[in-house]
Structures are given as structure tokens and as C-alpha cells.
Amino acid sequence: MSVIADIAVTILLILGAGFALIGSWGLVRLPSTMERLHGPTKATTLGLGALLIASVVYFQARLGIWTAHELLISLFLFVTAPISANMIAKVHLHRRRTHAAGEPESIAGPPPRPSEAGDWATFEVPIDRPSPTYEGRDIE
Amino acid sequence: MIAIALHLAAGGIALALLLNLWRLVRGPALGDRIVALDTMVINAIALIVLIGMIGGNDTYFEAALLLAMVGFVSTIAYCKFILRGDIVE
Numbered sequence: 001m002s003v004i005a006d007i008a009v010t011i012l013l014i015l016g017a018g019f020a021l022i023g024s025w026g027l028v029r030l031p032s033t034m035e036r037l038h039g040p041t042k043a044t045t046l047g048l049g050a051l052l053i054a055s056v057v058y059f060q061a062r063l064g065i066w067t068a069h070e071l072l073i074s075l076f077l078f079v080t081a082p083i084s085a086n087m088i089a090k091v092h093l094h095r096r097r098t099h100a101a102g103e104p105e106s107i108a109g110p111p112p113r114p115s116e117a118g119d120w121a122t123f124e125v126p127i128d129r130p131s132p133t134y135e136g137r138d139i140e
Numbered sequence: 141m142i143a144i145a146l147h148l149a150a151g152g153i154a155l156a157l158l159l160n161l162w163r164l165v166r167g168p169a170l171g172d173r174i175v176a177l178d179t180m181v182i183n184a185i186a187l188i189v190l191i192g193m194i195g196g197n198d199t200y201f202e203a204a205l206l207l208a209m210v211g212f213v214s215t216i217a218y219c220k221f222i223l224r225g226d227i228v229e
Contacts, residue, residue: 010145013190017149020186024156027163027179033171036163040179043156051149051186055193055201058142062196069201073185073208080212084178087219092171094223103169 005061009054016050023047033092034106037085044081049074150190157183174218181211 019042026039052070059067095103096110157180164176185204192200217227 006141010141013142013145013149016186017152020183021152021156021159024159024179024183027176028159033169033175036172036175040175040182043179044182048182048186048189051189055189058193059198063198065198067198067201069198069205070189073189073201073205076205076208076212077182077185080208084212084215084219087216087223088171088174088178091174091219091222092169095170103171 002061005057009058009061012050012054012057016047016054019043019047019050032104032106034089034108037088041081041085044077048077146190146194150187150194153183153187153190157187170222174215177218178211178215181207181215185211 023040023043026042027036030036030039052074056067056070059065092103093111096105160176160180160183164173164180167173185207188200188204188207192198192204220227
């Protein structure tokens with residue numbers, strides 16, 4: 001294995017593991033759910049991305065084969081990470097609105113409503129404000 | 141040099157998994173537990189990739205790819221269940 005590939009793989013491995021560790025440390029340290037969503041995104045994109053690039057370079061330099069699995073994994077994770085973050089944020093909003101126990105307020109407070117008439121699309125409607133969606137519509 | 145870096149990285153990922161486990165047990169909100177589970181899946185994928193590199197065997201990537209897909213589906217299913225009270229409506 002050439003020295004350049006050796007150094008590149010080492011740097012990428014340390015970088016990837018470091019970012020994964022920082023992301024998980026952020027998950028422990030940050031104070032509320034909305035802030036805690038921020039930490040693991042670093043682990044997903046930078047951490048796992050660097051590890052997968054390291055593995056591509058490593059297998060090319062050691063066995064002389066180009067593998068595409070790693071790129072598939074990172075592509076799939078890059079596509080799915082925003083969707084799961086959106087769903088988790090919606091779970092948090094829904095639990096706040098239904099006054100579930102153990103849901104702390106985030107530092108910045110609740111997010112602003114998307115429009116005057118509407119609210120964030122979750123299952124139940126808050127008791128003190130009826131949903132504008134069903135008014136004036138015949139429900140059979 | 142690479143062997144040392146591989147084992148250091150595996151140790152770092154293991155420590156990250158322990159931190160995620162702490163958040164999963166501690167909570168307090170349900171969203172925190174879902175985030176912790178999602179991050180545990182990411183770290184498990186990273187650990188599988190590292191094990192494949194340590195063993196010099198690229199068959200492990202099939203497992204990593206499968207875990208990437210299944211982990212995403214499980215996160216979405218859990219969120220859908222909390223939001224809608226049902227998974228497939």
C-alpha cells in the first residue's frame with residue numbers, strides 16, 4: 001500500500017470517528033429535543049461519510065478492487081436523514097401540543113406557525129383552538 | 141499506522157454508542173429516545189464498516205447497507221405510530 005493512501009485512510013478514519021463521537025456527545029450535552037436533533041446530523045454526514053470514503057480508498061489500495069457499496073450507503077443516508085429529522089421534529093411538536101408528560105420546551109420556544117389559518121400537520125388538534133381545516137366542510 | 145487508526149476509530153464509535161445508550165435510557169422526551177435510536181443505527185453502521193476494514197472482508201457492506209435501510213424504516217414507523225396512532229393507514 002502506498003504511503004499516500006496510508007496517510008489518507010488514517011486521516012479519514014480519525015476524522016470520521018471523531019465526528020461520530022462529537023455528534024453523540026452533542027446528543028448528550030444539548031438541552032432539549034429540538035437542539036438534540038442538531039448533533040447526530042454531524043455524525044451522519046461528516047462522520048459516516050469520512051469512514052465510507054476511507055473504506056473505499058482502503059479496499060482499492062489493499063485489494064485493488066473498486067467497491068460501490070459505500071457510496072450507496074452514503075447516498076441512502078444523505079437522502080433519508082432529513083426525512084427522519086423532520087418526522088422526529090413533528091413528533092416533538094405533536095407531543096407538545098397534546099401536553100404529553102416529559103416534553104421540555106426548547107430554548108428558542110415553539111416554532112412559528114406556518115400560516116395564520118393553519119398549524120403544523122400532526123394528528124390531534126389542541127383543545128383550546130378548533131381546527132380550521134374541518135370548518136365549512138361536509139363530513140359524511 | 142492504519143491498524144492503530146482502525147482500532148482508535150472503533151473505540152471512538154463504541155464510546156459514541158455508549159453515549160447514545162445513555163440518552164436512550166435517560167430520555168426524558170420520547171423524541172429524544174427516537175433520536176438516540178436513530179443515531180445508534182448510524183453508529184452501528186459505522187462499526188460494521190470498521191469491522192469489515194479490520195477483517196479485510198468487503199462482505200460486511202451488505203449488512204451495513206441493509207441496516208441503513210431498516211434503521212430508516214424503523215425510525216419512520218415509530219414516528220408515524222406516535223403521530224397517527226397507526227403505521228399503515
